[in-house]
Amino acid sequence: MRAVVVHQTELSVTEVPDPRPGRGQVLLKVLRTGICGSDLHVRADADGSADIAAEVGYDHFMRRSHSVVLGHEFVGEIVSYGPGCRARRPPGAHVVALPLLRVDGEVHMIGLSEAAPGGYAEYVLADEDALLPVPKGLDPDLAALTEPLAVAHHAVRMGTVRRGDPAVVVGCGPIGLAVILMLKAFGVRHVVASDYSPARRALAERCGADVVVDPAVRTPWAELAGRKGVITSAPAYYGTGLETLHALRRSPLMPWRRIIRAAKRLGVAPRGPVVFECVGVPGVIEQIVSAAPFLSTIVVVGVCMRPDTFRPTMASNKELQLRFSFCYDPADFDETLHMIARGRIDARPLITGVVGLDGVPDAFDELTAGRQAKILIDPARS
Template sequence: MKAVVMREQQLLVDDIPAPVPGLGEVLVKTLACGICGSDLHMFHHCEHVLGNFKRGHIPVDFDARKDVVFGHEYCAEVLDHGPGSDKKIKVGTRVCSLPFVITPSRFDHIGYSNQYPGGYGEQMVLSEQMLIPVPGDLPAEIAALAEPLTVAAHAVNRAQLQGDEVPVVIGCGPIGLAVIAALKSRGIGPIVAADFSPARRALAEKLGADVVVNPAEQSPYQSWLDVAAPPGYEINSPFALFGLGTQPQPCVVFECVGLPGLIQQAIQNAPPRSRIIVVGVCMETDQIEPLIGIGKEANLHFSFGYTGEEFTQTLYALADGKLDGAPMITGRVKLDGVAEAFRALASPEDQAKVMITFD
């Protein structure tokens, strides 16, 4: 099969052996696959990422000296069943799946594995127990958005929203946009979103942000004050610090950039007792001032991955129109355009979510 292979720090289109399904696995044809920000991180910082996973006992690992085929945001069609499969999902069925293969002896993350190529190739082997049939006639590229949108749904679930919060989304890249879409689908708002890029601010508006700001011109926390706080509320006053007098709506900050200093910035500038959900993947050592966080009773949560139930709920929300992720897709490429797409994704003015198509 043809695939985009990460080999010797390059992305190359090559013919490689097609995967063969093993016990309890299925062979599928890739229909669409999104390029994830995590793929860019892995391509540019592979050893650093794998080293951090190892130190954190996170079981994502592969040999970077050998070929790797990225791609974990996919929609596919079942071609064949491996031995021991129950074959409940018939050949020809379109499916999404959690990108994991879990056995008593090993864990593989599809797309970050030497053994399990991902959706940057024409075919994949998936675990039968992870498959979710695509509902109705949902287009393949929209179904492939289920994975990044579920990352956002999980982050929103981590925030334990009660419905009266005013969220602040810092960063309107693909995950920030997905968080905005998830919040909008649940009726949470008004949503304040911030990004330096005019193009991504425009996308944030399309996906449902109510107040969109350029942080070079105005603090997103000032924008939050304008829509969430009663007249006379002073965010840095002793009354605010100790919860005295009329209080604002609760603040929830979704940090979706992943650059050093942004967690501290949220702790320092958000109102007391804010919930801060860290979704952006920072590739460097960061620093916070615990004293400020303690004084303001900040609630700091990190979000990673999702559950099977969340994945299924997101896929069905896309199918029934409760969740609209289509504006996230800003470009489409074939396999021979993937390397250029990686370069384009380095500039926020060019692209947000690029989808690899195979038809």
Template sequence: MKAVVRRGPALVVDTIADPVPAAGQVVVRTLCCGICGSDLHAVHAMEAMVELGRRSGEPSPVDPARDIVFGHEFCAEVLDHGPGTDRRLKPGTRVVALPVMPTARGMETIGYSNTFPGGFAEAMLLAEPLLIEVPGGLSDAQAAMTEPFAVGEHAVAESDAGRDTVHLVVGCGPVGLAVIAALKARGLGPVIAADFSPARRRIDVAPAITGTVALDGVAGAFAALADPDRHCKILVTPQE
């Protein structure tokens, strides 16, 4: 199958072996895959990322000297099932999944593994118990956003966000927007979003996400936190 392969500090299109499912695994065809900011960094700095993990006490099983196929934000279609699966999702079913694979060596991250190619390949192996069927109303591209949106949702769920707090989101990339969306879904506000990029502040945050203050960088955000009533009265649409 064709894949975009990280080979050294470069990406190349090459042919790699078709995936063969082991026990509990499912073969899927990639329909859509997002490009994570981590992928952009890892192209040129995978060696440094692995070394930092080793120094922090979290050694990675990935060898940056060997081929890696990125892609952990994906929507895919079930093709076939390996042994020991219950085949609960028929071939043709669209799915998303937690991008990890249980192995005898522990968990491996799909897309940051020498063994399990990610969504930048035509097909992948996924763990059957971690599959989630995509509702019919979602496009492939929308479904592929499940992983970054889950990161934002998890961050808010683990935080102390509440109705008596002012919420600061530093960085308005996909995960930052997912945090804002998770706050809004809970009816929480005001939300102050800070980003150095004028394009992100103009396009991503305002007016797309109602009730969010978009300010220039972290300094502006902390100024708003110091006087939230003033900023909220002037800049924030009242919560519904």
């Protein structure tokens, strides 16, 4: 079969052996595969990613010297089953899959390991237990976005965003746009998006951002100034405590201590905006820590491959919560697929191109230059 292989940072379209499903595996005909920002990263610096993966116990992540078929965001059509499968769905059924494959008793990351070739190909192997049926009538273009939108779903859950909380998305590349879509799908009423690129700002608007800013002209934090509950200085923060005591000491209902404790239990205590870092460039976390309002929750979604620093004292003074989001769990994945199918998310603005296998090298150049958001691969397209 034809596939796109990366080796020593070079992409090439070549013939590779047809995959054969092993125990518990399913052979899929690839309908669409998304090009992920992670694919751009590992093409340029696979060894850096592999070193990190090895430190957390995964020794099979691809390296620069390996020859790997990329692609972990795919939707496919069932062709056949390997031994030991239950074959719950008939050949021809459309499915998406968690990009994990058991091979000889070990779990591999599909599209990021030599042992688990990915979806930049005509066919791909998936684990039967990882399959989710695509709801009837769902366009393969949209089904292929399940994986990246599941990443956003997980990040938004990690931020514990409430509908009335202001949310700030820093960086409107594919993952930032996915976070905007998911925030609006969850009913968040005020989403501020920030990016230097006019094209990405336009996409952020199409994805539902309520306010879009060019940080070279106006910061996203200026858009929050004056909003109720947004605290931007230490005197205001300390003053809030005094004002609360002043009001509560006059209440005849119960002691002020009990009122404050009850408010905390009910989740109505003061809290700042929820900020999503979707850039993944050194220095951005420090910029956010320095500029974000007091009590903000910062969810780091961008993948920064180089060492970085920020000032913990600044974060402590503001009582910021800093969280790091990586991927998703099976429930995130399943819920995301059904959100897409039910129309709770209109993900079409994310798709800025569809190419065949021969168009993948040029698509990488377009994505690396920031001229596109999400490009899908259709292996049947010439």
